[in-house]
Amino acid sequence: MSLDKNQYAQNTDQYFMSLALNEARDAALHGEVPVGAVVVRAGKVISSCRNRTVAGRNALLHAETQAISEACRALGGWRLTGCELYVTLEPCMMCAGAAINARIGRIVYGAADERFGACGSMCDIPAMPSNHRPNVTAGVLGEECSEILSSFFSALRSRKARGLKVHRYSNARRDDVLALFDICPESGALIASLGLPADAPPTAALRGYPMLALLDGRVAGLAVLHRGGKIALLMVAPDRRRTGIGRLLCEACAVKSEKMGWNVCVDGSKLSSDAENYFRRIDVPVI
Numbered sequence: 001m002s003l004d005k006n007q008y009a010q011n012t013d014q015y016f017m018s019l020a021l022n023e024a025r026d027a028a029l030h031g032e033v034p035v036g037a038v039v040v041r042a043g044k045v046i047s048s049c050r051n052r053t054v055a056g057r058n059a060l061l062h063a064e065t066q067a068i069s070e071a072c073r074a075l076g077g078w079r080l081t082g083c084e085l086y087v088t089l090e091p092c093m094m095c096a097g098a099a100i101n102a103r104i105g106r107i108v109y110g111a112a113d114e115r116f117g118a119c120g121s122m123c124d125i126p127a128m129p130s131n132h133r134p135n136v137t138a139g140v141l142g143e144e145c146s147e148i149l150s151s152f153f154s155a156l157r158s159r160k161a162r163g164l165k166v167h168r169y170s171n172a173r174r175d176d177v178l179a180l181f182d183i184c185p186e187s188g189a190l191i192a193s194l195g196l197p198a199d200a201p202p203t204a205a206l207r208g209y210p211m212l213a214l215l216d217g218r219v220a221g222l223a224v225l226h227r228g229g230k231i232a233l234l235m236v237a238p239d240r241r242r243t244g245i246g247r248l249l250c251e252a253c254a255v256k257s258e259k260m261g262w263n264v265c266v267d268g269s270k271l272s273s274d275a276e277n278y279f280r281r282i283d284v285p286v287i
């Protein structure tokens, strides 16, 4: 859960790539292939998007095409002259073509894509004779960008084998969530609590950003993130503990916090020493 962007001076290629990497991390948490893209002009971020092909059920929803669309909307025109496209994975033919059509000045990518990369690997679309040829910079934070892909696919294989994923809370799952409150006694599977009064309805605990861990389609865990980045509640069904669900939910809280500009943390004054050790072990700051 390192906050990469703090390591780099603003306005550098590494800095903007670290923002794209955060989008990629967010994609991974939503079960999408982790690719993120950011459009920058004159050192300012114009748009920032992640891959959404699975959720959108649409092959065109690559990170780059969305970042280009959003930048066109933000700048009020189809020409993104003077803009730079930062993307964690080498653009495919569609995205390289979209960057050319949008007159992107420079494409900066992290990891090369031997199979589908169209900026030098499988083919080289920006180098083809056309009336607009973006410059290309390859390999910026290349190791991090490629690591996030390989760990996504290995975690996906293991989560798929276990049927585990993170989902945003929705009212459709309210009964499942209430059932989780029923089977998680304060002292047992409830790892961190809000300190709500005992007679407060469980739904009061859902204020903020609730996230669910689903195991084989059933709610097996819940985390609630508050504004400012505090993980206010984390619970895992007693029969599903020690399966990585808590860690997965904390990662989801960290990614959300990062996007909102918060520092994820948990309030140590409300934790048992076991719970405190747990959060330290999974790198969640205890304050």
Ligand SMILES: [Zn+2]
Residues within 6 Å of the ligand: 062, 064, 091, 092, 093, 094, 095, 096
């Ligand atoms: Zn693409």
